[in-house]
Amino acid sequence: MTCRDVRRHLMAWARIGAEDRAEREAVRAHLRQCPSCEEEARLWALRRMLLQATRTDVVDPDPSLYARVSAQVRRQRARPVFPFWEAVRAFSASIALTATIVLILLVGVNIYVHQQIPSGRRDFVSALMERNFSEAERLVFAGEEELNQDSVLGALVAESRESR
Amino acid sequence: MVAETRNSASELVPDDEELVERSLAGDAEAFEVLVKRYGRTVYNVAGRFFRQPEMREDITQETFLKAYQALHTYRRGASFERWLMKIAVNACYDELRRMKRRREFSLADLAEDERVWLEEALAKPAFELFEQQQQSEDAAAVAEKLLATLSPEDRLVMLLYERDGLSTAEIGDLMGWSRSKVKIRLFRARRALDKRLRRLLRAARPTSAAKARAEGPPSRRAEGR
Structure with a gap:
C-alpha cells in the first residue's frame, strides 16, 4: 500500500x-x-474524535416546551398580519414623506430668511453662502470706502481744482 | 381531497397537509398538532449544533414561529418535515452567526482535565485514535472551543458533512446553497480546522507520563467516570 492509498483510506x-x-x-x-503518514493520520483521527465528541443523544424536550411554543404562536396570531412587502412599502412611504417634509421646510426657511435681509445685504449673504469670502469682504468694505477720510479729502481737493 | 391516515386505535389522524390547510384557515389547534408532531425532531436538530438545553429550546421556538409566519410558502405535495428541517437548520445557522466568535485558540485555553485528555489521546498511535469510539466530556469541551474559532459557515458544513455524514447535495438543499458553494466551504473549513489542529498538536507533544498512562492500564481519572 502506498502513502497515497493510505491517505485516501484515512480520509x-x-x-x-x-x-x-x-x-x-x-x-x-x-x-x-x-512517520509522515502517521503524523497525518493523527491529525485526521483527532479531527474525527473531536467532531464525534460533539454528537448528542436524541432526547425528549421538556414537555412544557410544546405548550410554550403553542402559546407563542397564538400570541403571534393575535398580532395584525404585516407581511414583508407591506412592511417594505410602509417603510418606503415613510421615507418619502419625511424627505418631502424636510424639503418643504428647507425651502420655506430659505424664503423667510431672504425676506428678512435688507435688499442691500442680500448679495453679501449670497456671497457668504457660496463661500466666496473675498466677494463678501469687498461688499462689506464697499460702503466704508466712500466715507474714508483720505477719499473725502481727495474728493474735496479734486473739487477745488475743478472750480478753479 | 386531503388524505387522512388511520392509527392503530382506528382514529382518524389528519396528515400534515391538512393541518397546514387548517392552520392557514385560522384553526389554532391544527398548528399545535404540528408542534407536538415535530417538536422533538426540531429540538434534536438544534442539538446537533448546541449542547445547552436552553439554546435548543430557543431554536425550537424560533423555528415554529418562523414556520407559522411562512406557512403560506409551504408547497402542497412536498414533505412538511423536510420543509421544517430547513427552517430549523437555518435558525441554527442564524444563531451561530449571532454568537461571538473566538479569534484564536491555543493550549492555554484548555482546562487542566481537557489538556490531560489531549495529551493522553496524542500519546496513542494514530490508528488506535481512529478506532476509538469512546466519547468524553473533555473531548466535547475541546471540540466546542475549537469550533468556536471557525466561521459559522465552516462550522456548519464541518458538522453536517464530516460528523453527520450528509452529502454536499443534501447540505446545499438544506441551506439553499449551490453544491459548488458547499464544496468550497468544506475545503476552507477543513483547511481552517486542520491549521488549528496542527498548531495544537505541536503545542501538546505528549509528555512521557502521558505516554505511560496511555500505554498502561486506564488512569484512575478515567475509571472514576
Missing part, C-alpha cells in the same frame, strides 16, 4: 469510519513504518 475513514478488515490491517502496517 474516508475520518468521515465514515473503517469497515474492511484487510484494508484496516494494511493501513495499520503502513502507519507503523511511515
